[in-house]
Amino acid sequence: DSGVTQTPKHLITATGQRVTLRCSPRSGDLSVYWYQQSLDQGLQFLIHYYNGEERAKGNILERFSAQQFPDLHSELNLSSLELGDSALYFCASSVRAASGEQFFGPGTRLTVL
């Protein structure tokens, strides 16, 4: 158990809908990262928050947004969902913003029908 929690574990929804994925980092970790893992794209970095502020954006679509709250938990919002958004979404956390290992949550498997 990495100490990072993600809910829900599975999510099934329809095209055009909006969903919210939630992540709680390890105790003491200030950085939260979101990744998307799909069969065709592999593991892709989406976005990084450090202590409530956005630090970096990766391959994140405009339909997707995220935020980190004062208690350091984070939410990833996916809207106008398409079939291609079906993937495993990971949250990871680390102590530092610029270096060091990241510890991953168990992931949320999103299926868009």
Place this chain on the structure above:
Amino acid sequence: AQKITQTQPGMFVQEKEAVTLDCTYDTSDPSYGLFWYKQPSSGEMIFLIYQGSYDQQNATEGRYSLNFQKARKSANLVISASQLGDSAMYFCAMREDNNDMRFGAGTRLTVKP
């Protein structure tokens, strides 16, 4: 540009033998970190081992060791005394300072009894 290359899509090893999973990387940054993660069929991403670019010695963690050859820009993972539970996908990743982590495509390791 692809910064992390794992050339072995799949590998087989006999139980109790050692196996090396290859990883090469590309960076012009003198300061960076190299990581290996394991992803079993259950889906979670498990941090295995870390090597800093300035570390003089190769990292080791139990049965895992990282064969770091800086001049060749390679960071191969060596698993000694393979066990059936080692069967999984293995991802190499790199993080340059103040940048975010990038992952290779992964190697699927199968341990044969």
